[in-house]
Structures are given as structure tokens and as C-alpha cells.
Amino acid sequence: MRVKDIMSSPVYTVLQTASVESAAKVLTARSVTALPVLDTTGRLVGMVGEGDLLWHRVPADPTAHIQRLLDTxxxxxxxxxxxxxxxxxxxxxxxADVADVAGAMLDNDIRSIPVLEDGTVVGIISRRDILRAMVRGDDVLTAEVQHRLDEYGDGHRWTVIVEGGVAHVSGTFDDETEQGIVVVLARTVPGVAAVDVGAAGPVGG
Known part of the structure; x- marks a missing residue:
């Protein structure tokens, strides 16, 4: 599964010169946990999340307000x-492979990663996006893969059964090129971990 299959796009962003309050409003209004931060040319320069905003607005020490009164x-x-x-x-x-992105999130303890194409932010992928794609049932995946293959084959040329995230495709292919296209189409369905076309064996996503 690729990032483009499950990322959120278009993505909400904020300028680096924006106020902290305005960024908090966007996070709240759009129900997102982090925003890519851009400079005036549209270049990505950072990320700002709920934790960044709260860290500087909510004191960990309940007596901190007393010290603030004494501050010059x-x-x-x-x-x-x-x-x-x-x-x-x-x-x-x-x-990029979603599995690699999930690993980067866990290794670096981050919840979302901006998606760049030619230096431009084109989307954002979060842990929630990955979980949502992974927890979909086999019956839903079966219907989606079947629909894509029926559209491509202009009819019901292949039968799909998804079990444990693996799409088993039965039927005949005109040649290896057509078989390859079917495998790619099945793999693009979010939640499909691998594709089995019989003798060719399972192909990972």
C-alpha cells in the first residue's frame, strides 16, 4: 500500500508568521492534530501540533501563575x-510504502508526516489514516478489489476473495502484462497487504 492511497489531501497548512492562537483555531476547527508550517514561498519549514501549542500555553506547575506575576x-x-x-x-x-512510514512514526514518536512532491506539500498521513486503512474488514476489501477489477476487465473476468488482508484472484490472464496490471490494481486498495494470483504466488504491497 502506498502513501498516496490513504493520505489526506488537500492538507491544511499554516504560515510560520501566523499567531499561535490562529494555528490553534485551525487545529480545532479542522479536527486535526498537526499542521505543516510553510514560509511565504510555500516551502515546508516545520510542523506544529497540539503538543507544541499546549507546551507554551498550559503550565506544568500549578503555581506557575504566581511566578508570572513576578516576571518583569x-x-x-x-x-x-x-x-x-x-x-x-x-x-x-x-x-512511499505505508509500512515504512508507520515505522518512521513509531521510531520517532510522531503522529503525522507531511507528504512532499517536488518540494510541495501535497498531503499528510497520520497514524489514524494508517489504522483506518488496516482495520477495514475482508468483506469490504473484497468488494473494492472486485469492483476495480470488473471495471478494468469490462466485466466479471476474475473472482476476488480477501482473507486476512490477502487478495486471492482467480481467473485467466491474456499475458503477464495483464496479470501485472491486475496485481497493481488490487494492491492499490487500502488495507490489501498482498495479492495472490495462484501459481504466481503472493505479491506484497
Missing amino acids: DPESRPGMVVEVMSAYPITTRPE
């Missing part, structure tokens, strides 16, 4: 996104 500069807390964002974010590509 009560307005010193960060005001712009660039001051709280995480710079140099991990990124991925539309054609």
Missing part, C-alpha cells in the same frame, strides 16, 4: 508559530 516581562511567551514549531520535520513521498 509577562508578555514573553511565544506569539508566532515559528517560535513553537518543530523544525526539520520528517517527510515522505506519495509513492
Whole structure:
């Protein structure tokens, strides 16, 4: 399965010069947990998430408000996104394997990764996107793969049964090229881990 199959696009972004409050409003209004941060040219410069915003707005020490009253500069807390964002974010590509992205998320303890194509943010993929794709039932996957193959074959030329995320395709193929196309079509369905076309054996996604 590829990132482009399950990423969210278009993606909500925020400028690095935007206020922390405006970024918080976007997160809340759009029900997302993180936003890619762009400079004025549209280049990705960071990521800002709920944790970044809360870290500078909600004190861990319940007596911190007393200290703030004693501070000589009560307005010193960060005001712009660039001051709280995480710079140099991990990124991925539309054609990347979702399994690799999931591994990067776990290794780096991050919940979402921006998707770049030619230096432009074209989407974002989150743990929620991956989980949603993985937990779909075999019956739903069977129907989706069957539909794609029926459209390609202009009729019911192949029969699909998905078991445990593996799509088993039965039927005959005109040649290896056609078989390859069927495998690719089946693999593009989010949640399909591998494709079995009989003698050719399972092909991983």
C-alpha cells in the first residue's frame, strides 16, 4: 500500500508568521492534530501540533501563575508559530510504502508526516489514516478489489476473495502484462497487504 492511497489531501497548512492562537483555531476547527508550517514561498519549514501549542500555553506547575506575576516581562511567551514549531520535520513521498512510514512514526514518536512532491506539500498521513486503512474488514476489501477489477476487465473476468488482508484472484490472464496490471490494481486498495494470483504466488504491497 502506498502513501498516496490513504493520505489526506488537500492538507491544511499554516504560515510560520501566523499567531499561535490562529494555528490553534485551525487545529480545532479542522479536527486535526498537526499542521505543516510553510514560509511565504510555500516551502515546508516545520510542523506544529497540539503538543507544541499546549507546551507554551498550559503550565506544568500549578503555581506557575504566581511566578508570572513576578516576571518583569509577562508578555514573553511565544506569539508566532515559528517560535513553537518543530523544525526539520520528517517527510515522505506519495509513492512511499505505508509500512515504512508507520515505522518512521513509531521510531520517532510522531503522529503525522507531511507528504512532499517536488518540494510541495501535497498531503499528510497520520497514524489514524494508517489504522483506518488496516482495520477495514475482508468483506469490504473484497468488494473494492472486485469492483476495480470488473471495471478494468469490462466485466466479471476474475473472482476476488480477501482473507486476512490477502487478495486471492482467480481467473485467466491474456499475458503477464495483464496479470501485472491486475496485481497493481488490487494492491492499490487500502488495507490489501498482498495479492495472490495462484501459481504466481503472493505479491506484497
